[in-house]
Each structure stands twice: as structure tokens, then as C-alpha cells.
Amino acid sequence: xxxxxxxxxxxxxxxxxxxxxxxxxxxxxxxxxxxxxxxxxxxxxxxxxxxxxxxxxxxxxxxxxxxxxxxxxxxxxxxxxxxxxxxxxxxxxxxxxxxxxxxxxxxxxxxxxxxxxxxxxxxxxxxxxxxxxxxxxxxxxxxxxxxxxxxxxxxxxxxxxxxxxxxxxxxxxxxxxxxxxxxxxxxxxxxxxxxxxxxxxxxxxxxxxxxxxxxxxxxxxxxxxxxxxxxxxxxxxxxxxxxxxxxxxxxxxxxxxxxxxxxxxxxxxxxxxxxxxxxxxxx
Amino acid sequence: xxxxxxxxxxxxxxxxxxxxxxxxxxxxxxxxxxxxxxxxxxxxxxxxxxxxxxxxxxxxxxxxxxxxxxxxxxxxxxxxxxxxxxxxxxxxxxxxxxxxxxxxxxxxxxxxxxxxxxxxxxxxxxxxxxxxxxxxxxxxxxxxxxxxxxxxxxxxxxxxxxxxxxxxxxxxxxxxxxxxxxxxxxxxxxxxxxxxxxxxxxxxxxxxxxxxxxxxxxxxxxxxxxxxxxxxxxxxxxxxxxxxxxxxxxxxxxxxxxxxxxxxxxxxxxxxxxxxxxxxxxxx
Amino acid sequence: xxxxxxxxxxxxxxxxxxxxxxxxxxxxxxxxxxxxxxxxxxxxxxxxxxxxxxxxxxxxxxxxxxxxxxxxxxxxxxxxxxxxxxxxxxxxxxxxxxxxxxxxxxxxxxxxxxxxxxxxxxxxxxxxxxxxxxxxxxxxxxxxxxxxxxxxxxxxxxxxxxxxxxxxxxxxxxxxxxxxxxxxxxxxxxxxxxxxxxxxxxxxxxxxxxxxxxxxxxxxxxxxxxxxxxxxxxxxxxxxxxxxxxxxxxxxxxxxx
Numbered sequence: 001x002x003x004x005x006x007x008x009x010x011x012x013x014x015x016x017x018x019x020x021x022x023x024x025x026x027x028x029x030x031x032x033x034x035x036x037x038x039x040x041x042x043x044x045x046x047x048x049x050x051x052x053x054x055x056x057x058x059x060x061x062x063x064x065x066x067x068x069x070x071x072x073x074x075x076x077x078x079x080x081x082x083x084x085x086x087x088x089x090x091x092x093x094x095x096x097x098x099x100x101x102x103x104x105x106x107x108x109x110x111x112x113x114x115x116x117x118x119x120x121x122x123x124x125x126x127x128x129x130x131x132x133x134x135x136x137x138x139x140x141x142x143x144x145x146x147x148x149x150x151x152x153x154x155x156x157x158x159x160x161x162x163x164x165x166x167x168x169x170x171x172x173x174x175x176x177x178x179x180x181x182x183x184x185x186x187x188x189x190x191x192x193x194x195x196x197x198x199x200x201x202x203x204x205x206x207x208x209x210x211x212x213x214x215x216x217x218x219x220x221x222x223x224x225x226x227x228x229x230x231x232x233x234x235x236x237x238x239x240x241x242x243x244x245x246x247x248x249x250x251x252x253x254x255x256x257x258x259x260x261x262x263x264x265x266x267x268x269x270x271x272x273x274x275x276x277x278x279x280x281x282x283x
Numbered sequence: 284x285x286x287x288x289x290x291x292x293x294x295x296x297x298x299x300x301x302x303x304x305x306x307x308x309x310x311x312x313x314x315x316x317x318x319x320x321x322x323x324x325x326x327x328x329x330x331x332x333x334x335x336x337x338x339x340x341x342x343x344x345x346x347x348x349x350x351x352x353x354x355x356x357x358x359x360x361x362x363x364x365x366x367x368x369x370x371x372x373x374x375x376x377x378x379x380x381x382x383x384x385x386x387x388x389x390x391x392x393x394x395x396x397x398x399x400x401x402x403x404x405x406x407x408x409x410x411x412x413x414x415x416x417x418x419x420x421x422x423x424x425x426x427x428x429x430x431x432x433x434x435x436x437x438x439x440x441x442x443x444x445x446x447x448x449x450x451x452x453x454x455x456x457x458x459x460x461x462x463x464x465x466x467x468x469x470x471x472x473x474x475x476x477x478x479x480x481x482x483x484x485x486x487x488x489x490x491x492x493x494x495x496x497x498x499x500x501x502x503x504x505x506x507x508x509x510x511x512x513x514x515x516x517x518x519x520x521x522x523x524x525x526x527x528x529x530x531x532x533x534x535x536x537x538x539x540x541x542x543x544x545x546x547x548x549x550x551x552x553x554x555x556x557x558x559x560x561x562x563x564x565x566x567x
Numbered sequence: 568x569x570x571x572x573x574x575x576x577x578x579x580x581x582x583x584x585x586x587x588x589x590x591x592x593x594x595x596x597x598x599x600x601x602x603x604x605x606x607x608x609x610x611x612x613x614x615x616x617x618x619x620x621x622x623x624x625x626x627x628x629x630x631x632x633x634x635x636x637x638x639x640x641x642x643x644x645x646x647x648x649x650x651x652x653x654x655x656x657x658x659x660x661x662x663x664x665x666x667x668x669x670x671x672x673x674x675x676x677x678x679x680x681x682x683x684x685x686x687x688x689x690x691x692x693x694x695x696x697x698x699x700x701x702x703x704x705x706x707x708x709x710x711x712x713x714x715x716x717x718x719x720x721x722x723x724x725x726x727x728x729x730x731x732x733x734x735x736x737x738x739x740x741x742x743x744x745x746x747x748x749x750x751x752x753x754x755x756x757x758x759x760x761x762x763x764x765x766x767x768x769x770x771x772x773x774x775x776x777x778x779x780x781x782x783x784x785x786x787x788x789x790x791x792x793x794x795x796x797x798x799x800x801x802x803x804x805x806x807x808x809x810x811x812x813x814x815x816x817x818x819x820x821x822x823x824x
Contacts, residue, residue: 154391155508160425162413166420168434169456287651340659502682509690529683531658545632545658552634556590563591 018062020097024112026046027065027220031211038215039184041242046218056089056114057215059131063093063112066127066211072100074108077257079116079272086114103180108240117199119257119276122208124225130195135214135221137181157189162233174233181232184223188214188268190231197231197241204229244269291376292338293373293481294362299335301357301370304328306369308339316536316557319350321352331357335371339482342512346532346546352560354538355518359486363403364393368481377481383428386458402475406487411474414460418445418470421459425477444473448503465496476507485517489524501527521549523534523566526550534558575608576644577778578630578747583639585622585629585802588728599625600802603639609746612772614789614810616817623782626799627749630780631671632661643669646746656809660704672734672740674752684710684727685720691739702743709738711797713764729756737765744772750781756790766791790814 021047030044049057067073074091077083079103089112094101102108105120112129122128141159142148152159167174168211179193179202190212192200203210203223210223222231247253247269257261257276259269271277302310310323314330322329331349332354339345347355360366362373374381377400384397393548396405402517405411412421423431431437442452442567448469454462468488475483488504489497494519508515517528525546532549534542534557542555572579572737585600600622600800607613615623622711626635632653645668664805665707682690685706710720713734714717719727724735740748741783750769754762762785770792783789789796789810796813798806806813 039380053387154394156394156428158424158428160419162416164414164439165423165427165434169419234437235432236434236436285635285762287645287656289657289663338659340662343659427756506682522824527685530662538644543658544635547633548635551588554588554635 018050018092019047023061027061030220031062031065031222034211034220035209035224037188038224038227039188039190039221041190041219042223044217044220049215050092051089053087053216054133055085056112056131057219058213059112059114059129059130060089060092060213060214060218062129062211062213062220063089063110064097066129066215066245067093067097067099069098069109071109072102072107072149073099073106074102074111074275075113076116076118076275077114077230078260078272080274082274086256098280104279106273112273115194115196116258116272117195117202120269120272122206124207127209128208128210130210130212132191132193132212132219133213134193135191135212135217135219137179137189139191152187152188153189160189160232164234166236168234174237180239183228183230183232183267186230188221190221190223196258197239200229200231200239201241214254229259247279252277285427289457290519291343291381293341293376294339294516295381296358296362298370299337299358299361300333300369301331301354301361301366302328302369303331306330314537315539318502319537321354321538332361332368332535335533335535335540337533337540337543339514339516341376341481341514342508342532344404344508344515344517344529346529347516347518347535348520348522348525348532348549348561349414349535350419350457350520352537353535355520358535359403359484359516359518363401363484364397364438366399375482398425399478400480401482401484402480403469404475404483404485404488404489406469408418408459408464409470411471412467413460413490417456418450418459418462418473419455421470421474421491422477423444425474427482429478440477441473445470447476447507448473449499449538463493463496465500468492468500472503472507476511476513481509482502482514482516482553485528487519487521488517490521494548504528514534522550534561571824572606577609578607578644578780579640580605580630581640581642582637583626583629583641584637585625585634586637587798590713595806598802600636600790602751603804604803605797605807607747607779607780609776609777611775611795612769612781612793613795613797614793615782615799616789616796616813620801621799623799624751624803625802627671627751629783630747631665631669633671643747667696668745669747669749670740670745671749672751672753674734674755682724683721683800683816684715684724687724687735688695688738688742692717695743696741706738707819709722709742709768710735712768713738714761716800730758730761733757734765735760737768741772744775746776746777748779750779750783752782752784755784759769762788767783784812786818 001260027044031041043067047061049060051057051060057084073090073093075086077086088102109125110127110129114131138148138151138160141163164174180197181189181190182192184190205226207225209225212221233239244259247259249259249271251270254271258272260272262268262270306328310326310328311330313325321331335358339559344567345387347358348356361368368386371383371386373386375385378385403411419438421443423437424438426440442455445455446454449458450466450469451480454558459467463500492500501524519525529546532546536557542558549558550562555563580603583600583603586596587600589595591757597724617623625634629636636654644650645651688706688710689702692705724732737753754765757765766788793810796810797804
């Protein structure tokens with residue numbers, strides 16, 4: 001008898017609290033703040049998650065907070081649904097909330113991602129949740145928390161501009177690749193880590209809502225739909241996305257998607273977004 | 284009866300005071316030049332500056348001279364916004380037409396004034412510069428703070444300013460840390476002028492520099508002041524600096540102004556006993 | 568020709584006294600000027616004569632407000648025609664006057680930055696209200712008149728000889744001259760040839776209506792350029808009259824000068 005009860009309890013626990021409802025509500029409140037103040041980093045009480053810090057615990061908390069039984073989740077890591085981390089996270093979400101899962105963008109309602117925005121068009125039905133290791137764009141420039149606070153509060157980003165200037169002087173170009181700083185709603189500067197430059201223009205005036213979660217740093221921020229998002233650059237230095245000159249995906253032949261190299265293959269460029277690539281091939 | 288056209292002042296300071304510690308009217312009476320100390324022995328409070336009032340016209344350089352502890356640097360820092368005065372009224376002609384006391388501004392507003400209204404050149408260039416970035420970068424800082432977003436334009440302006448302050452252009456992309464003291468001071472001056480402020484404050488601008496280097500920097504400051512029609516306040520204990528740069532000056536002693544006069548009159552015909560002592564000492 | 572008040576009067580010095588109070592030496596008073604009274608008219612050249620220590624330089628400095636007077640009034644007529652009392656003006660007003668209306672040329676080149684000859688003279692013209700180009704042109708002309716070689720124009724004033732410095736001083740003082748010019752031994756270090764050139768220029772000033780009050784120790788210079796002499800002794804005016812009348816007396820020593 002005792003065994004049955006404990007088995008029953010164990011089962012319940014398995015399907016339950018990765019994140020309790022009160023915590024989810026608190027996170028939603030933080031997210032509401034974030035949506036109301038686009039680009040502003042809202043602190044929240046980041047919980048212990050079954051993924052280690054630095055592996056998407058922030059993104060996971062956001063997904064769990066906004067997702068319900070009737071939603072469908074897609075999780076990608078570097079554009080790939082089948083990466084180990086993506087699989088792990090997806091299972092945690094579905095098992096604890098009872099929602100559906102998919103690899104197809106058109107079927108998903110919540111998409112959690114590390115490192116990419118899917119190639120498919122996202123609509124106002126989608127929420128994009130991005131995992132962020134370092135939410136503070138000024139991190140390399142200033143350590144003091146109060147000074148950082150002040151700089152954001154007073155919109156005093158001159159030191160950021162100076163570091164872009166120095167970058168250009170030292171290297172001939174502005175070298176930041178992922179995590180390129182952007183000005184949101186003409187007010188706050190954000191770190192867009194971890195997406196590549198390629199995806200930055202997708203954030204501007206988007207149909208979909210983007211939420212950023214940093215578990216270790218305990219911050220969330222948001223870009224609501226139809227928000228102005230401008231990568232920081234000088235007027236006379238255009239923001240450039242990565243160029244894949246003359247390359248195309250070895251699987252589907254595309255030269256309009258973001259391509260990555262696989263070290264093991266010789267002709268090794270392939271689409272980063274595996275689901276999109278597969279869909280093209282099966283048409 | 285006078286119909287001499289003297290332009291309206293660019294800076295008007297009235298009753299500026301800074302006291303460290305608790306005080307009342309008696310504290311003020313127990314300190315000052317006549318008493319011979321800025322420290323009130325009863326309460327231990329220090330009246331670093333009291334009852335300081337003066338104007339600066341456009342294109343004029345006003346000197347504030349005194350020994351260390353006189354309160355001259357305190358006055359400069361109160362105007363700069365580095366120190367919060369206890370009392371006073373400071374108006375700048377280019378800020379809301381001189382109708383607002385900038386001491387009523389909050390810290391953020393005061394900081395904004397430092398972008399393009401009021402610049403400071405500190406005795407130690409490290410205080411006014413970021414040593415870990417390039418000379419050009421130090422000038423890009425106030426420019427971007429003022430909204431400049433064109434890289435070429437920023438560099439052109441930085442080159443202009445460095446040229447004007449006799450910093451070799453080929454060092455524009457060197458870290459300021461690699462510059463000598465005199466060169467650092469020139470970069471600080473270039474940076475201070477970036478946004479054409481109406482007022483510049485100079486705190487012992489050549490103290491600590493070798494004599495020959497100092498004299499070059501003084502020349503530079505003098506010619507810039509003449510050329511730019513900027514209003515300047517020059518704080519120094521060195522009469523050669525005051526003589527070279529200013530037409531009028533104040534003498535401070537234990538926190539109070541003891542003489543407010545024409546610079547050449549101070550040097551040749553000082554009235555106040557303390558001024559006479561200072562001048563006599565400087566002459567020997 | 569006794570000079571009384573007239574339309575051309577532009578300076579009235581009335582009962583001016585000067586004493587120095589030496590606070591740091593038992594507070595004693597040193598009374599250096601006693602009850603000075605005189606006027607100067609536009610276009611006049613007045614010489615201050617007297618032995619050294621008579622108070623001539625002191626008087627010039629008081630007129631320029633480098634010294635403050637202890638009592639008395641100094642009335643000056645502005646170009647607008649209004650009279651002002653120099654002793655009552657604010658420091659800023661004095662600074663403004665010095666720029667345009669009252670000039671002072673001393674023996675010594677005052678603490679100047681290491682500035683080139685041409686810049687120094689040009690700057691003086693600009694301070695007097697000229698624009699950059701006209702000032703520069705006029706500076707060149709003036710330097711030429713004083714026989715300062717073009718090769719010296721770009722040179723820093725610090726490397727000039729005493730006589731050269733003095734001529735540059737004069738050039739700076741005379742360029743776009745102010746309405747009242749105070750000269751304190753401006754040619755003492757010049758050789759005869761340059762002295763003659765300088766005196767010529769100074770003479771020309773009267774023609775443009777400039778009033779000049781000058782200290783020369785050289786009686787020949789006084790004879791050449793001055794209309795009137797004010798003789799001083801021990802801080803007082805002892806005699807005043809046309810040059811023709813007083814100069815012979817000075818030469819003979821009938822007036823200690």
C-alpha cells in the first residue's frame with residue numbers, strides 16, 4: 001500500500017513542478033513590465049531549474065511561464081531541433097505543462113531558441129523566447145551596478161559609442177558578431193546575444209513578440225511587435241550581415257538562408273535552420 | 284551715467300557657499316580670512332567657501348588665486364558639479380537664458396550641462412580623460428554624448444581639435460596612457476572644447492608639468508581663449524598663470540574672497556593685506 | 568596756450584591722490600601723488616616731465632587703472648560723448664575701455680605668450696575692433712614703418728633684442744590707436760635712427776585726433792612731439808605750459824626735471 005502511494009506521488013511530481021504556478025505568475029508580471037518598457041532589463045526571482053545555469057534556464061522559465069496546455073512548443077539550439085539541449089528542454093516543457101511539441105514553425109505558438117531566429121516567417125501568433133547568457137550590453141565597458149543603472153536610466157550610452165569607435169579604429173570594422181547591441185524603441189540599448197547579425201534585422205518592426213531570458217543574471221527583457229530595433233552603428237558605417245559569398249546549402253541548395261559550416265564534411269556549408277532545410281527538400 | 288557696453292555675463296555666481304559639517308551663523312562668524320582659519324574650533328565644521336559672488340563676461344578669463352585651503356578649488360568644483368554646494372545661485376546665460384539656478388538641477392541635468400555647456404580641465408589629466416582609450420576616442424566621447432553619429436565627421440572634428448592643441452595627428456589613435464603629462468593635458472583641453480561650450484573651467488592647468496612644457500600649454504590656453512571667445516575661470520596658485528591668462532581675478536583666503544580686482548592691479552597695487560603678502564612672496 | 572576745458576577735452580583729472588598702504592610693513596602709508604589736476608584734449612600731445620621718483624609712471628598707471636587712486640575723480644569722455652569717472656567703473660567696464668578707448672605702452676613687453684611679432688601686433692588691432700584681415704594688413708604696414716624686417720615677423724617676441732621688443736611694443740600700441748594713449752618711456756632703448764622713426768609715428772597720432780600723454784626722459788623727444796608739458800616733482804604738478812615756453816626752462820634746470 002505504501003509503495004503504491006509513494007509511486008503515485010512520484011508520478012505526480014514528475015509531471016508537475018519544474019516551476020510552480022506562483023513563480024510563473026511572478027515571471028509573467030516581470031514580462032509585462034518588460035513588454036511595457038521595450039528593451040528595459042527587468043529583474044526577476046530566477047528559480048533553480050533542471051538545466052544548469054548558462055544552458056537556457058532563463059529562456060526555460062519564460063517559456064514555462066507563458067505556455068499553456070493548448071500551446072505548441074518548438075525548441076531549437078543553433079537552429080537545430082535535434083540538438084541534445086533542444087531535445088532536453090522540449091521534453092521538460094511538454095512533460096510539465098502538457099502542451100504539444102513540433103519542429104514546424106507554422107504549427108508552433110511558442111518558440112524557444114538559442115542562437116537563431118527560424119528562417120520561416122513568424123506571425124503575430126508566435127512568441128519567440130531567446131536564451132541570453134549576458135543580458136547587459138554595457139558589460140564589457142562598466143562593472144559597477146549603480147553606474148550601469150544610471151547609464152540606462154539617463155540614456156547615457158556615450159561609452160558604448162566610444163567603444164564602437166575604438167573598435168572601428170583598432171580593427172577597421174565594428175567586429176561584434178553575435179550579441180550585437182541594438183537600440184530598442186529609440187530608448188534602451190540591449191544585448192541581442194545570442195543571435196547572429198543575420199537575424200538582427202528580423203527583430204525590427206516584427207509581427208511577433210520576442211522575449212529574452214537570462215537565468216543566471218536574473219533578468220528578462222522584451223521587444224513587443226512593431227517596435228523599432230536599430231543595430232548601433234555610425235551613420236556612415238552600414239550595419240552588415242554575414243555574407244556567404246558563393247556558398248549554398250549542400251542539402252537543399254539554398255543561398256538565401258543563414259549557412260553554417262560542418263567541420264566533418266568537405267563541401268560543408270548547410271542551413272543552420274534544419275527544419276526549414278528539410279521542408280525545402282521534401283517539397 | 285556709464286554707457287560703456289559691457290555684455291551680459293555668461294556666468295553669474297551669487298553667494299556660493301560650501302560647509303562641511305553642521306553650522307549656523309556663528310560658525311560662519313568664527314571662520315574666515317580675518318579669523319585666520321576655515322575651521323570652526325567649536326563645531327569642527329569647515330567653511331570651505333562662503334559668500335562667493337562674481338560674474339564672468341563672454342570671452343573673458345577670470346582668475347581665482349589663493350593658497351591651498353583657500354577654497355578656490357572648492358568653488359570650481361561647485362560650479363562644475365563635482366561637489367554639491369551648501370548654498371548659492373549659479374546661472375549660465377546659455378542655459379534657459381540665465382533664468383534658472385543650475386544648483387536646482389538634479390544630478391542628471393548637471394551631467395548633461397557638462398556635455399556642451401560647461402567643460403572642465405583638471406590639474407591631473409587622468410581625471411578628465413580615459414587613459415585606456417585613444418586620444419581620438421576621448422574626443423569622440425563628448426561628441427557622441429552630444430548626438431554625433433557620423434564616424435568620419437567625428438574623426439574630422441577630433442583631428443581639428445588635436446591639431447589646434449598641437450597634438451601630433453599621427454598619435455590620434457594611440458592610447459592616452461602612452462602620452463606624456465603635457466600631451467595628456469593638451470588632449471584634455473581638446474576634449475573640453477569638443478562641443479564648443481560657453482564656459483570652461485581650468486583647475487591648476489599647468490601645475491605638475493615641467494616648466495617648459497607648462498609654458499607651451501599656457502600659450503595654447505591663452506591663444507584658445509582669445510580665439511574662441513569662450514568664458515573661462517582659471518584657478519591657480521601660480522601668479523604667472525593668472526597674469527598670462529586673466530584680465531580680472533579674485534583672491535581667496537580661508538574660504539572668503541578678500542579681493543576682486545583687475546589682474547594687473549592685483550599684481551602691481553594689491554590692496555588687501557593678505558594679497559600684499561601673497562604678491563610679495565611671489566615676487567621673491 | 569593754457570589748456571582749459573573745451574569741446575575737445577577728453578580727460579579731466581581732478582584732485583587725484585595716491586598712497587600705498589603697506590600692511591605687511593607696520594601698515595605705513597606712502598603718499599606718492601598729491602592733488603593732481605589737469606586736462607587733456609583730443610589731438611593733444613602732452614609730455615610728463617620730472618626726475619625719476621616724481622610720480623610720472625605712477626600717474627600713467629593710475630589713468631590706465633593698473634593702480635587704483637586713493638581719492639579724486641578721473642573723467643573720461645567716451646566716443647559716444649558721455650563722460651564716465653574711471654574711479655567709479657566696474658572692473659569689467661575698465662577691461663572694455665582698455666580694449667578700445669585707452670591704451671598703454673610701457674617700456675617693457677608685458678608677460679606675453681610666445682607669440683610671433685606679427686600675431687602680437689595683429690591681436691592688438693583685433694582687440695581694438697578691427698577684423699582679422701584688416702588688422703593683419705595694418706600690422707604689416709606698422710611694422711614696416713618701424714623698420715622691423717619682414718624676416719622677424721614670424722619670430723617669437725622672446726628672441727628679440729631690447730630695441731626690437733620696444734618697437735614691436737610701439738607697433739602694438741599704435742595700431743588702430745585708441746582715443747587716449749599713455750606712453751611710458753616707449754623709446755628709451757632705441758638707437759637714434761629707430762627713435763626718429765618711432766617719434767614720427769607718434770607725431771602722426773595727433774593728426775587722427777588721438778590724445779597722448781607721454782613720459783620721455785629725452786628732452787629732444789619732448790621738443791619734437793609734445794604740445795604741452797606737465798612738470799612733476801615729489802608727486803605734485805609744479806608747472807604746466809606750452810612746450811615752447813617750458814622746454815628752455817627744463818633744459819636749463821630752472822625746473823627740476
